[in-house]
Amino acid sequence: MTALLETRGVWQRFGGLVANSDVSISVGRGEIVGLIGPNGAGKSTLFNLIAGVLPPTQGSIWFDGEDVTKLPAAERCQRGVGRTFQVVKSFETMTVIDNVIVGALVRNTVMREARRKAHQVLEFTGLAARADVLASDLVPAEKRRLEVARALATEPKLLLLDEVLTGLTPTEAQTGVALVRKVRDAGITVLMVEHVMEIVMPLVDRAIVLDLGKVLVEGKPADVVRDPKVISAYLGDRHAVGA
Amino acid sequence: MDKNFATRRRRDLIVAAVLAALAALAPLFVKNVYIQNILVLTLMYAALSQSWNILSGYCGQISLGHALYFGIGAYTTELLFTKFGVLPWFGMLAGGVIAAVIAMGLGYPFFRLRGHYFVIATIVIAEIGLLLFQNWEWAGAAMGITIPVRGDSWLKFQFMRSKLPYFYFALALCCVAWFVTWWLEDSKWGFWWRAVKDNPEAAESLGVVVFNSKMGAAAVSAFLVAVGGAFYAQFLAYIDPESVMGFQFSLLMALPAVLGGIGTLWGPVLGAAILIPMTELTRSYIGGSGRGVDLIVYGALIVAISLALPQGLVSLFSRSKAKGATR
Amino acid sequence: MLSVHEVTTAYQGLVAISAVSIEVQKGEIVCVAGANGAGKSTLLKSIAGAERPRSGTVTFDGKRLDGMAQHHITATGIAYVPENRRLFPRLSVRDNLRLGSYLYRGEADREGPLDLVFKLFPRLSERLEQRAETLSGGEQQMLAIGRALMTRPRLLMLDEPSQGIMPKLVDEIFQAVKTIREAGMTVLIVEQRMAECLEIADRAYILQTGRVLMQGPAAEIRGNPDVRKAYLGL
Amino acid sequence: QTSEVVIGATYPLSGAGAQVGVDAQRAFETAIDIINNDQDFDLPLAKGVGLPGLGGAKIRMVYADHQGDPQKGRAEAERLITQEKVCAVLGSYQSAVAVTVSQICERYQVPFLSADNSSPSLHRRGLKYYFRASPHDEMFSAGMFDFLDSMKKKGAKAETLALFHEDTIFGTDSANAQTKLATERGYKIVADIKYRANSPSLSAEVQQLKAANADVLLPSSYTTDGILLVKTMAELGYKPNAILAQAAGFSEKALYDAVGDKLEGAITRGSFSLDLAAKRPMVGKINDLFKAKSGKDLNDNTSRQFMAMIVIADAINRAKSTDGEKIRDAMAATDIPGEQTIMPWKRVKFDDMGQNNDADPVLLQYIGGKFVTIFPSQAAVAEAVWPMK
Amino acid sequence: MTVETIVQSLASGLLMGLLYGLIAVGLALIFGLMDVTNFAHGEFLMIAMYASFFLFTFFAIDPLLSAPLVAAAMFVFGAVIYLLVVRFAMRAKANAGMVQIFTTFGLAIVMRGLAQLFFTPDYRSIPQSWLGGKTISVAGIFLPEPQLVGALVSIAAFAGLYFFIHRTDFGRALEATREDPGAVALVGIDKNRVFAFGWGLGAALVGLAGAIMAVFFYIYPDVGASFALIAYVTVALGGFGSVFGAFAGGIIVGLVEAVTALMLPPSLKSVGIYAVYLLVVFIRPRGLFGSM
Ligand SMILES: Nc1ncnc2c1ncn2[C@@H]1O[C@H](COP(=O)(O)OP(=O)(O)OP(=O)(O)O)[C@@H](O)[C@H]1O
């Protein structure tokens, strides 16, 4: 069986700046893959390309065995790409449950079903108690959780998580980690960006490191954190010692 | 599950039914034709504003050019009637369809525009429409169209003296516009629209086809407004470009929704119920002086309501209900 | 230097912090920690004037701050970097930084602190013409701190500065905080990464559901078994 | 018996046309003063107090603002009739509004006396309760062309015409009448320029006029555009051979205050002329009464509004009733000789469409800061100066 | 159509365009740069024209001389309007745009009403002034002096505004306040002070336009309506956020109007302007030079 997601030689330029250069990665079904790399390495940009916000300057994107490079974002969502935004984009004037219903409507055209689905997702993500609160009244961590819930409601095959576990205390982060595992156990493939090594490393099956828009290293988390290139570009000396 | 929500929807429907029934009985008590006239206008603007609200309130595409669709409804009906003898009932539908088609045709280029660029484009296109009608000889140009009134007839939807048929039509239109909104509010479309309004990029990532959502809203909105325009033309029995396509109509469609609560189910009705009688009464009872005092009072009230209740009059109601209310 | 006395702040009737008191001495680095929604951000907002406390007093160098307009509080020498950064998105990095020194616009050399900013975050000097909104998440955080430093604060308040920052840079930011203290500023910092934060902090407060649960020297807090379990994940 | 007769008037009292509406109020007040009080004028009802036919009842006016909107005009007319119980309605300046107001009056069988609307289509709709004492645009235009014919006969250069009119009912109607007459009488229209009312600039329009350089310029414009037209003509160095205006702005004081120096010798049609004061002294006195209220001389509009009040009061007096139908019948029987008006009209008498065909227009020329009557010859006090200076 | 007509048309169009620019320059600041919708722009112009008119009638001060006075008075007026009314319209969390539109729309109606109450609906104009009615003729092309002066003032006003926005800290503060009024306090800026000043300055620029307009235009309570829409289109055509854009927008509007009038019946000449606006934003959704 082919990989669920593949990027083939993807480039993205913003004027003179090269945000992604010749990025070829692949994510297999049922994996949790970590996408890490320095600030400004081009991780969120790559997410935007996969989700269809931007067309790549060059290269192609394959999802579920098909070339989706030309498809608009909504179409990719319908095919099973779910994503969160690093800078959260909640529907501020809508309640939490209504935010999630929007996502649920992709696969449930009957309102009653969409609503039931949304409630399920809120239970699943632990937001049920906040269902009737306006999204604008959530604290940042909750908004990030809402991003996840909304994306899950679209019943994706692939979930792109962009720093959804930041700003949590270690204990809270553990709940988040459990949630991601639960998601994977539900059969959803996860590609996640996260800077907190304590969280990512135990969680992911594989890690891909981007630097300056290029894939720097790829492999098992334990190997990646020991890689001197990764240490010098990303982790810093302290982690070299710790690892 | 979700009892609150279902209860609220049912409550809205019951309240609306009760209000509509009360309104239907109003003519039993209000015999005064001047007041009846105000009631007709109030219902008409409530319906128009409710329709405007679909595109601009729910879907967030602020249009200040809806006078175009109003005028198209009015002109289609009356041109078909006076030139080809087509009954206004068909003209009304034709006008609605034409307006919806035009709205979607304009949507192609327009919906790429954001914010002020979009608003100004809508103003400008309505102004172009006005100028074209003002110069279109076949459609009567500036002279307009006088609708020959030949006695009462439901077939031709014209009535010499009684306002009641107009009243009931306006009431029906208002109910339809309200019901369509109520119905769409809890549908895929309703959710898509609100999502598009709040954050199009996020909506797109959740499978919402932003462009189609806007098109749908524009079509429904334009159709209903055009039917309103057709009604107005029959009601007035005379139309000219300025008096059915002028910019003031675009404002008067938006104003009730804004004052009542934009993007809400009850805002337009509530806004029209306050605004239209206020407009009419200030003009009638203080406008006769010729000193502009009515303008000062009217304008000051608009400023006061906008500032005191930026979320609209509906916020008076929702605030008193349990906090953390859904909308 | 800063004294917060029994401050209570509420959002539309919902009390977020109640009767919180903290002290910050000149030249200290003080860390505030706590779970999500504990009220840490609210505490900083109440000091900075972004939210008005319902009761209690805030004093800075003997001056009452509570009730003062936010921009006046900034002018007294408190810089605040909020959680969501609040950059001016469509302005360039240069303009964002320049606006930081708005209070000193009359001075000939108003951009003295710029050297410090570039020393701390050399990446910014490479991106001067880029719009703030197109910066990566981490770059935005650098700019937010940089802009705050440009106001020449005596007290710098940071709300979760490590959020979204790569590991290498997290260390650099905490080092930067130390550098900032050495440059004569006092720092009040809200952090989830307590381990790193407590390493550089002199003292710490722990908030829980709007109240001060614990306070003391950083080393002491770090040693507390409850804290280790609940907040350090150890 | 009623001690008070209530008459309604609907005018633009706010918005772009407010100036005319407010002046109309002063004109009506002047007429009411004369009717309600004992005044020594040879006008119907001037002598004695109030309406003797109704036991000396006095007239009270109720004004309604229609803001130039046909819908509002209709609503206000309905209110005047049903709420204020007026027994007749006067109005309405804008012809579009007269359309709907007269419909309502017809439905309620209350006479509508159109004081100052000049659209010829108004009286041709088969309405029984519609009356107009003053001329309409076809009569005015015919007068203008009679004058042109006479000038041509005298050898003056008046072959080619330039029409300049706004894109409203008034402008279109006027231009249509003029085009028709020009073809009939063998004039050549070298420019027919329709412009948007209240444009911010008329330079493009004026250039086309200048390029056409017709013998006679025939503007149909309100005050605002009139002022801008004349200023722009001066700025672009266009000095027409002659101006023959369809009144409106060209009979307003404001226009001459603004650009009078550039209009020496301009001619406008009108229904009124202060020259008449020489022959009929009461015209001067009534003008003084009006001026005391408004600070302005009577003009084309205000004189017609004044007369409308006299005519309607006369009919009510004769009807001896405030019943609409009776007043209508009395209106239909109206016959006021010209001498008992302040107008240069032969008399006031309505045909079966409610139009007074004996209201002769006059042509006035602006000379030395005031208007002199130059046409028709029986009313003229001076020879036309042609071409204008 | 002779060459002379075409040249004259273009010359008149250019002058008119600069005048449209002058009328729009205040709006370019308030609407274009500060991003606050001001539906009362036309009424600001009306007030300024009356100010000029009354200074002329009662004190015999020529509009050209009184222009600075009018501008100063309008500055105060604009700042006061902001502090008393508009400031509160900006506090709305949701639909701030609509609240602004209708607050300023209500304000416009009040201003017209007050003008009618105090100044009567009579049409006024200044018959004799230094420039009024004077015209320069070069090779058969007529250039009216009031418009020429208007053009110069327009260029000066735009240059001044451009300098102010791009070279001063206040200009930057203004942009920052537009970007995030809640965040400027973080750098010690008082948003109300900045915006009150912005509104004052915007109104002062309208004051200049009003003084020039008073020389050759009529004045009455509704006069603003004739210019309001053109001013909005001018700003949007040039692009929000760009001072130069509004300037270019004005010139384009003037020229397009002149050219349209050569080709279509003059009553349709604004259709040309509107069509060009639509065309431009369809190709460039942010206007010609816009950044927002
Ligand atoms: N629209 C844009 N225009 C110009 N430059 C951009 C744009 N979007 C991103 N960039 C630049 O591209 C680079 C990659 O940005 P990206 O957001 O993908 O980084 P990232 O890896 O997600 O970083 P972080 O971990 O800090 O979020 C950055 O230097 C950023 O400034």
Ligand SMILES: Nc1ncnc2c1ncn2[C@@H]1O[C@H](COP(=O)(O)OP(=O)(O)OP(=O)(O)O)[C@@H](O)[C@H]1O
């Ligand atoms: N704008 C707001 N409106 C309503 N409630 C709010 C608002 N901001 C915060 N709250 C509430 O106040 C409480 C404290 O929030 P605060 O943001 O201060 O917590 P925090 O400790 O900073 O949390 P985090 O670690 O997530 O940043 C929370 O319960 C939150 O729900």
Ligand SMILES: [Mg+2]
């Ligand atoms: Mg990122």
Ligand SMILES: [Mg+2]
């Ligand atoms: Mg916080």
